[in-house]
Every structure is written in C-alpha cells, then in structure tokens.
Amino acid sequence: MKKALTIAGSDCGGGAGIQADLKTFQELEVYGMSVITAVTAQNTLGVQGVFPLGTEAVVRQIDSIAEDMGTDALKTGMLFDSAIIEAIAEKIKEYHWEKTVVDPVMIAKGGETLLQQEAIHALKNKLLPLAFIVTPNIPEAEELSGIKIHHFPDMKEAARIISDSGVRYVMIKGGHHENSPVSRDLLFDGRNFYEYTAKRFVTKNTHGTGCTFSSAITAELAKGADVFDAVATAKDFITAAIEDGIQIGNGHGPTNHWAYRKRSMVK
Secondary structure, three states, X not given: OOEEEEEEEEEOOOOOHHHHHHHXXXXXXXXXXXXXXXXXXXXXXXXXXXXXXXXXXXXXXXXHHHHHOOOOEEEEOOOEOHHHHHHHHHHHHHOOOOOEEEOOOOEOOOOOEOEOHHHHHHHHXXXXXXXXXXXXXXXXXXXXXXXXXXXXXXXXXXXXXXXXOOOOEEEEOOOOOOOOOEEEEEEEOOOOEEEEEEEOOOOOOOEOHHHHHHHHHHHHHHOOOOHHHHHHHHHHHHHHHHHOOOOOOOOOOEOOOOHHHHHHHHO
C-alpha cells in the first residue's frame, strides 16, 4: 500500500485543503495521511476565519507519522506563517523526504490572504530548494517570480526564475487565463518546457482545484510514476472533476472528486 501525506490547512466546507487532498488520495488509491497547519472557517462564499496551530503541534504531527508509518510522497498546501514553513523544511530534511510537492497556497478563491507576507520569503528560501515540484497558479507564480504574467511567454520566464530557487520541476497552472477556450499548463524541468492542455469549462464550481491538482500529482508520485505521467494524470483528474461538477452552496462550489474514477469505470 503506497502512502501520501498532506501538510495543509483544514477546510470545514470540504472543497479544498486537507479534505480535498484526502478525497483525491482515496480516489487515486493511495493511503492518505494529514498534518493540519491551521483550521479555517470557510464555505463556498469565502473564508470567515483562520486559526493557525502552533509550530509544535505541526512538528509533533509530522514526527508521529514519520516515526511509525512514513510516506512515499508528500505535499504542502496552506502553511500560514514563516515559523511553520521553516519547521516543515527542517523535518523534510531530517526524514529525507524527496518526493515533495509544494502547492504555494497564498490567496483563497474569494481573495482572502492565506499566507502571511513575511512567510513568502521563507517559502522561497527554505521550502522551494527542497521541493521536487512546485505548482503555483498564475498569481502565485507572479509572487514567486516577481514578474507579471500576461501571456504564455511570460509563464515561461516566470518558470525559469522560480526554477533558480532550486526546485527540480516548476508547474505553472494556466487556469487564470480565462479568455482562452483551452486551459494551458506549463511544466519546466530546468531545461525544457512541456505543455498540458485541456478544454476550459465555464463554471463557478472551482473551489479547491489547486489543492486537488497538486494532491493528484502527489498520489501518482507515491505510486512510482515519473513526473510527466503524474502531471498528465493529475490534469485528467482535475479536468474530470471540473467538467462533471456538483452544485453545493451559493458561491464557488467544490469540484467533483469522484468524477475521474467514475469515468474510468465507464471506460
């Protein structure tokens, strides 16, 4: 049984964060484990409160998993502050966890800040050098690279800049380019670029897409897939989850985490 670990915040609404990650792990048939960094009060309308855990609580959770079960791959999501980021980075080094997926969660779908400003420096300098792959969306890639992204060539330049932090692979998600009928994601391995495309769907039910995409990559890496196949499966997974959407709540609803397996069973 392959195992995957998510280190992230809890979304009580179930669409993003720890809850989305564990649903994705389950659907892709890996055993999911979690380390909670913060509890959020949120729903499809927005985030009503963020309640971070202390650094010791985060470290104790990591140690509990590492000392007994271990993990084949892990991902990080909402980390909130620099102290938590630095502690997680030290634990990744201590336990020699190489298949680390960093989803640099900074802003919620409704615009609420989920990463303190001083923590961005720690993310860039402490965590990214340890990452196997980082999966920013366009606003996050702009923050990490320091440049504005208006067109696809800008995504390539941002990927080059982010790659200089030491991360092995940079995966910039193109979902924020809403004027295009196609969703274009860009993977950079330090030398070459690879595109992953899919049809774009007009829907407001996209809450948790970034969490789901990065956790699908994590699950596939845990099972032994190479990065290119892991990203391809994750792209198919999130595309199915968006296309076969579910209507819950009155705002940005969640994606459908069981759509990919249901589609695979039909085939």
